[in-house]
Amino acid sequence: MNRDAEHGNASSSSSATGVSKVFRLFCVTLLGAMTCTIYTPAYAQSASIAQPASTESTEDKLQKLTAAVAQAQAQMNAYQNQMQELQKQLSALRQQLAAERSVAPASPSPPPPITGESSSQEGSASLEEIRERQAMEDTQIATHEQTKVETESKYPLKVTGLLLFNTSVNTRQVDIPEDPTYAIPGGGSTALSLRQTILGLDARGPELMGAASDADVRVDFFAIGSQSNYAANGLLRLRTAHAGLNWNHTRAFVALDRSLVAPYTPTSLVAVGEPPLAWSGNLWAWVPQIGVSHSVPLHHSVLKLAAGLVQVPNPPSLGQTTTNPPAVWQTERSRWPGTNARIAFAKGDNGEGPEIGLGGYFSPHMTASNVRFNAWAGTLDLRLPVGRHIEFLSNVYRGQALGGLGAGGYVDYVFEYTTTTRVLHPLDDIGGWAQLKFKPKARLEFNGAYGIDNPFANDIRRSIASSSTETYSGLSRNRTAFGNVIYSPSAYLLFSVEYRKLWTNYAGGSTNTSDVIGLGAGYRF
Structure with missing residues (x-):
């Protein structure tokens, strides 16, 4: 009686453990499929890996899913490196433009002095003056x-x-x-x-x-x-x-x-x-x-x-x-x-x-x-x-x-x-x-x-x-x-x-x- 009970408890424990493994496997599979879908163009390959095969063991499936997640993570890192490089190039261009403007001689102030201007009008006038200075910049320098x-x-x-x-x-x-x-x-x-x-x-x-x-x-x-x-x-x-x-x-x-x-x-x-x-x-x-x-x-x-x-x-x-x-x-x-x-x-x-x-x-x-x-x-x-x-x-x-x-x-x-x-x-x-x-x-x-x-x-x-x-x-x-x-x-x-x-x-x-x-x-x- 006690032995049957113990056998039942063991069966229950084994069953629970199996369910837990299956649940974890399902979660990992779902996470890998979503990650590969968003961040990598190899979505089809990841999806095929994520599909359970009757002839593969649980360990093989877990390894393939882990590899797919690693590949997606590597591609994400590559994208981040590219973005950082673009940001560096943009910063260098801004510094170069500021240096060129500081070298160019200042243009005369706009005529005649009249008050009551709106900020939008001033911005438009400033933009026109910048364009004129840029057109004359080479000759002036x-x-x-x-x-x-x-x-x-x-x-x-x-x-x-x-x-x-x-x-x-x-x-x-x-x-x-x-x-x-x-x-x-x-x-x-x-x-x-x-x-x-x-x-x-x-x-x-x-x-x-x-x-x-x-x-x-x-x-x-x-x-x-x-x-x-x-x-x-x-x-x-x-x-x-x-x-x-x-x-x-x-x-x-x-x-x-x-x-x-x-x-x-x-x-x-x-x-x-x-x-x-x-x-x-x-x-x-x-x-x-x-x-x-x-x-x-x-x-x-x-x-x-x-x-x-x-x-x-x-x-x-x-x-x-x-x-x-x-x-x-x-x-x-x-x-x-x-x-x-x-x-x-x-x-x-x-x-x-x-x-x-x-x-x-x-x-x-x-x-x-x-x-x-x-x-x-x-x-x-x-x-x-x-x-x-x-x-x-x-x-x-x-x-x-x-x-x-x-x-x-x-x-x-x-x-x-x-x-x-x-x-x-x-x-x-x-x-x-x-x-x-x-x-x-x-x-x-x-x-x-x-x-x-x-x-x-x-x-x-x-x-x-x-x-x-x-x-x-x-x-x-x-x-x-x-x-x-x-x-x-x-x-x-x-x-x-x-x-x-x-x-x-x-x-x-x-x-x-x-x-x-x-x-x-x-x-x-």
Whole structure:
């Protein structure tokens, strides 16, 4: 009985062991078939091995299945080695491309500086510039050593410029046919010119007291000299110049440029010799100055502070882009330089958000007859992005004796007469401009702007009424409106069409108007 039980238990144990072996064999067979099916092309062979044969023992089947799994594993290892080799080749190609780009000279920055761009537009423009650089890369590398500019100081110097051709059709007479700013009674004109071409030098110098140094200068051919027959070709004129020391948030500088109280200028490719809206609310005059600026980073914003000394020239005569200066300017005769300052608050970390600023200007003057008077101005400026494609810019002012800054109708002061004396009175003035920019694409923009310069009529009337011989030599009011389209098919080419309307008033006269249609084509280098 016990022996039968033991025999039964043994049979059961043997049966269980057999079932376990069969189950393990089935699992190994299934795993081998699936592995061979996925990872090796010898699926048919593995499948045939996996099929149990009645004449083969369990050990033979197990060996064949083990061999099939080993073969699949070997093929998997081969695939992994191939993938690692491809990754190495891809990494080497990336390093080679980066090295080639670092050797190629940097291309000029894209024109003209305009804000409110979307990241997708910037990426598209960058891609086009990369393609242009790659097309020119072989020639640039081959000639790099022969064309580089060598300086006495051995520090980097870059030559830049804008070869600008423009034409304008004026329906009535204007001051300068190539770049008119006010209307004159008389017939119209048509002008073709390259005088607004700009040449520039940009330099970087050594560090001093922990600050990086830099300098730049810009000249054009828009001066008018005594040889009037050469005026169509133009004479060389210094436009702007800068030199400065830059710390993290502070810059000390000397410059010939716009006053600190007028940080912005309207956008135009047709009006370059004299900036757009000059003498119509734009305090555009380039004046020598020395100063310092400092920025205070705040939470996602910045506070900007700037102040400096400035030397303002005498106002030019009507129709002149440059002044043959007298032996001594009125500001020089006073023996005190002028001052100007600006404080602004800008939102955003990269200077792309809205910004509002307040400015002030004060400068003592003395006439050739030793009569002292003061020039001053208070200003308000605004930059307001509206979405990703629209930007609003504006600058307004109120002051006295602003002829040297490009306002006041070309006049600093007027005289009032009594029965026995003549009293000098600085001419009060108010004006400003505003521009709306729409930039649907990175290389296409539309601009519309309006500006006005309005000397006080009461000052002019009192001056004329108090003397039977006194006349007013300036403009009593000047207004300009324009709209333009600027298209840049590449980083180096610029095309523009512009319509401008001028309204000019003289003392005691009617309004003179002129329609100006201008075309511009430029090559930036």
